[in-house]
Amino acid sequence: MPSIETCVRAMITAGTSLSTAGIPDARVMHGFRLQDTILPAVTFEVAQDEYMSIGSAPLRMASVELRVIASTTTAALSFESTIRNLIVTGTFDTIVVSAVDFVGRYVEPPVVADGDETEPAQLVCNFTVYYKD
Amino acid sequence: MALNSALSSFSFGGTVVAEVGTASIAMDRAPLESTAIGSKTKTFIVGVGGATANLEIFYDQASAAHTTIENNLNTGSAAVACVLTLDTGQTYTGNAFVTSFEVTAQAGNLVRANVGLQFTNAAGTANILTIA
Numbered sequence: 348m349p350s351i352e353t354c355v356r357a358m359i360t361a362g363t364s365l366s367t368a369g370i371p372d373a374r375v376m377h378g379f380r381l382q383d384t385i386l387p388a389v390t391f392e393v394a395q396d397e398y399m400s401i402g403s404a405p406l407r408m409a410s411v412e413l414r415v416i417a418s419t420t421t422a423a424l425s426f427e428s429t430i431r432n433l434i435v436t437g438t439f440d441t442i443v444v445s446a447v448d449f450v451g452r453y454v455e456p457p458v459v460a461d462g463d464e465t466e467p468a469q470l471v472c473n474f475t476v477y478y479k480d
Numbered sequence: 481m482a483l484n485s486a487l488s489s490f491s492f493g494g495t496v497v498a499e500v501g502t503a504s505i506a507m508d509r510a511p512l513e514s515t516a517i518g519s520k521t522k523t524f525i526v527g528v529g530g531a532t533a534n535l536e537i538f539y540d541q542a543s544a545a546h547t548t549i550e551n552n553l554n555t556g557s558a559a560v561a562c563v564l565t566l567d568t569g570q571t572y573t574g575n576a577f578v579t580s581f582e583v584t585a586q587a588g589n590l591v592r593a594n595v596g597l598q599f600t601n602a603a604g605t606a607n608i609l610t611i612a
């Protein structure tokens with residue numbers, strides 16, 4: 348069944364630009380990625396979803412946080428333009444996205460430490476999706 | 481019983497207006513003072529009633545109802561039937577024309593328009609609006 352989560356995943360994996368850039372669709376996951384799986388990868392979460400208008404088919408707004416996880420800051424940042432170009436209006440998994448707003452992004456640098464204390468870099472992108480079911 | 485506004489709608493000239501964030505109708509009937517000279521307390525009689533409506537819409541010129549509302553103001557068109565329908569089918573109905581239309585484009589937000597409507601009654605109508 349289509350949901351805002353499947354819609355966002357379909358938006359990010361639309362076409363071949365992300366896989367061509369180095370992240371195949373199988374590495375685009377909702378919520379989390381397993382430790383020790385191949386990098387780079389993308390995870391995303393819908394943090395908030397609310398009604399914007401009255402009516403039987405109301406406009407809805409969803410706040411999305413997307414993380415590009417890569418071994419270095421430079422590698423994570425290299426996906427920024429690709430991600431920005433993928434966040435567009437259109438119909439994804441039958442859900443009509445009428446407007447999108449790239450709110451901003453920041454970078455969490457990698458943590459260099461011993462063993463499992465090591466953490467990869469993350470490019471965190473926040474965007475808002477306006478859609479109708 | 482409380483009503484869910486998510487299932488409400490506002491129509492202008494018979495067309496349901498798309499992407500309405502907020503729809504409000506305000507009725508008023510200001511009292512008329514009838515205090516006699518020498519009286520120590522004020523007295524009032526029922527005044528003349530009226531009503532206005534206000535819409536906040538997510539504006540899009542591709543929406544026919546949005547441009548119809550905009551053109552009503554732009555061309556000075558006559559009042560048309562406006563109906564606020566609530567979840568359970570309860571309605572507020574009257575004839576109104578557009579008195580203001582303000583479009584706002586703000587960074588990080590959708591384009592919005594605030595619409596002001598003035599209800600005007602047909603001659604001889606006793607009530608401000610039809611409430612049913």
